[in-house]
Amino acid sequence: MINSNNIIACTYTTVNGTEFNAINPATGELLEGSFTGADSTAVNQALKQATEAFKIYRTIGAKRKAAFLRAITGEINLIGETLISRAVAESGLPVGRITGEMGRTTGQLRMFADMVEEGSWVDAVIDEAQPNRLPIPRSDIRRMLVPIGPVVVFGASNFPLAFSVAGGDTASALASGCPVIVKVHPAHPGTSALVGSAISKAAEATGMPKGVFSLLYDNGYTVGAQLVKHEQTKAVAFTGSFKGGMALLKLAQDRESVIPVFTEMGSINPVILLPAKLNADYARLAVKFADSITLGAGQFCTNPGLILAVQSESLNRFISDLGRAIEAAPSAAMLTPGIWQNYQTLSQEILSENGLELIAKSNVINAEKVNQSVAAIAKVSALEFISNKKLREEIFGPWSLIVVADDVAQLEQAVQSLEGQLTATVMAEREELPQYATLLDTLTAITGRVILNGVPTGVEVCAAMQHGGPFPATSDSRFTSVGTGAIYRFVRPVAWQDWEDSLLPPELQVSNPLNIWRQINNNWTKE
Template sequence: MINGNNIIACTYTDVDGTAFSAIDPSTGELLDGSFAGADSDAVNEALKQATEAFKVYRTIGAERKAGFLRAIAEQITLLGETLIGRAAAESGLPVGRITGEMGRTTGQLRMFADLVEEGSWVDAVIDEAQPDRVPMPRSDIRRMLVPIGPVVVFGASNFPLAFSVAGGDTASALASGCPVIVKVHPAHPGTSALVGYAINKAAEATGMPKGVFSMLYDNGYAVGAQLVKHEQTKAVAFTGSLKGGMALIKLAQERESIIPIFTEMGSINPVILLPAMLNADPAGLAAKYAASITLGAGQFCTNPGLILAVQSEGLNRFTAELGRLIATTPSAAMLTPGIWQNYQTLSSEVLSEDGLELIAKSDVINTAKVNQSVAAVAKVSALEFISNKKLSEEIFGPWSLIVVADDVAQLEQAIQSLEGQLTATVMADREELPQYTVLLDTLTAITGRVILNGVPTGVEVCAAMQHGGPFPAASDSRFTSVGTGAVYRFVRPVAWQDWEDSLLPPELQASNPLNIWRQVNNNWTKA
């Protein structure tokens, strides 16, 4: 089932690009399979076919779209251990983690199917005509959301299933009514080939227009650049580094027409330890955060890379215990040799900065494997942190920095110096929170999700989830890349004025044939 050819309009296609293979990052050995890098002709054909498919798919109906999404989930499930084993081999992630990620992937496909089937997500708003209004009559105006066109999705390195070929970006774009062209992440081409096969099978079984899905390989940057700049691309979704996201934004600025670029570019996810909880249970907090820092070798965009607190005996005990736990954390394979090298370089560079003190690093290294993470935690004074912007840059891996403030005012200053974040966490007794209103207001202003007494790693896929934040965490803080709200990235509002009822989309017709929730004359109703 691992076919190394590109998929163009649900059809395996030979191309002339340079072939490459996947590696096992824990051993450095090549894995089975050769994958043909796409060429310029493949990009053009994929977007041509997607544009043609859009003419049909955008109005194909909720029931058929929902059926397609559920069929994809079913086909992925049927791949079972074959898919799980390949994803584990290409990512270095444990089988248990991949199994859970497979469940998340199929679950969010079904979640979007439910959303589409229910139908109210289109946000239908109706203001009926008022012909007798004085001094001027009012027209009949009806508005709803419609899909924008072909969407380019970039697979992410750290989620070979849930943020990849059939991940949340693809699921939400297909749910909105947009065809998808996936640019495969070169770290897991075999995993992508299997999922692409599943989507092909689902499209065929449900009678989708062929151009609804394409999947292109490339071990470099040329294909991605052409996809972003192609005039038939109408939106781009990307999860990855700040450097990668900004490169896509700059490419989009070279286009003749402006399109939305939805980039989720990482975060250091500050954690604030308030005194009452910190002094009551420093060892418990240390255990909780040692586990969060090192989860998945720290390769989450929600990794707690920054811990802030006012100097106290409780903080000293927390720091000592966290250091002990980090030192005894076994190493783990990082996702790619490049990610491992980047982690080594950045963590070494920041440890050479003035005022930084290394608390501990892992002493348990698996020397029989390669690209092994070395967990580390350091500390610095709040004054040094505020004055040195390098200390607030993301280090992708099992790393965290403790910032020690002299008092609450200095703690607030350190938080105010931060840029946009995906998450911010407060560890506190509820009784002490009213004393920190300025601090809490500041956190809300800089982040997309504020957590109380938890850890930032772990993102629930649900309607209320917000996974995004002010720049540079994301390119547009108004949207989320996780949960049902992700669908709103790929739609735009259109109003119909003074149209006959029979000519309107069903969502806006007077009888409400789809039985969805609508705002009619300022009242929400299904009538």
């Protein structure tokens, strides 16, 4: 049985708001559970409790925070079958995908627990006093990262677990020492309720302050706007559309005290096919990219929505093989009726643009289900692509545009016309790469992750991962929303000058009681 009440400070709370139900996007049926949108009272109470909790949680200690994160993992595992079943029903995604996503969710919680427990992530830097320095003595200065305060996390439509209630944003914020208020995505309230219950139980079991976590529902935009504008909110994390991300940025910038909003707003993820690789491997490349384009009905922020190459016979063969693979690709339920409708509209509208030619679309449609994706690819000349900004906009779904250049110079011009991206992929033989140094430099300048001979779909959760890129892919290209680096969005540096050792945080004390890595007088050491 799912408890559909809002959660304020780890406590189920009745609110006054509009009720709504989840919908199975594959069948159109209403799912069990009536959820009530939060009101302004709930928003105020959640932020008040989070602010009070922050006074305790920010210095609660690494071992206790790590225990909390691991306890969340344990509680999620206890409800695994129920959680997977509900997430499948609310998203239309297959069991295998959701099972993998649950593993990713619990895995990143454990990853952050290990990171927090080890402790060196606080980036402690110490410059010891030099009282005899001439002409001016140097003070003792010690700096480290500290949490910034209550964080509002918006659940993502395309990852009901890994980018939602206990996803990477929440895990990294909690790891940093920040309480979290989650604004549930209305497409999967039941999934969110189950995970919210798991976090609340884990908080209670490990003795966390109650305000460390709240979960609020809304079937519209009112609650999200109130959360962003609330004076006690100190940061926001969002994964979704460009329109939604920009609306949140504007709300934050219009506040009396401006706060950071870390938005991931999508990308068309260009793929460059270099000639030698095409000549050697066009058939295998066609299959590989057909699979990547249609994976999850194309509903990945790293979907390869753009393929660029110089005209050649091998490119023609690649396009022909890719077209046949797309035609044979089965349809799949899209995440929501709204996302399906938006994909239908945009994928049809784009075909009316000058010079665009439809190459292929899926012929295998499941007529027994609703909101079914129709994979499609089209091609256009590089000249038309460069002159038409509309062709460089994301179409969220199983769509990709092939840009055909007359020569390498024109290919480089097409790449130079692109805005910021999450990923860029180069398919190449090793020996041909030196000829394209300028092109590779351009790709590095516009993206957060440059991939060689792989597909962009699939983001490894690890310390080295960069999931972010220049605007408009994200609002701040200096940060990542995946991997351990995600924690640095929710902290800020503070320096202590000339303080007695016993009054300093343990991370900065002379004896290094936590045994972490620190930079002392420009040398990294655990001494």
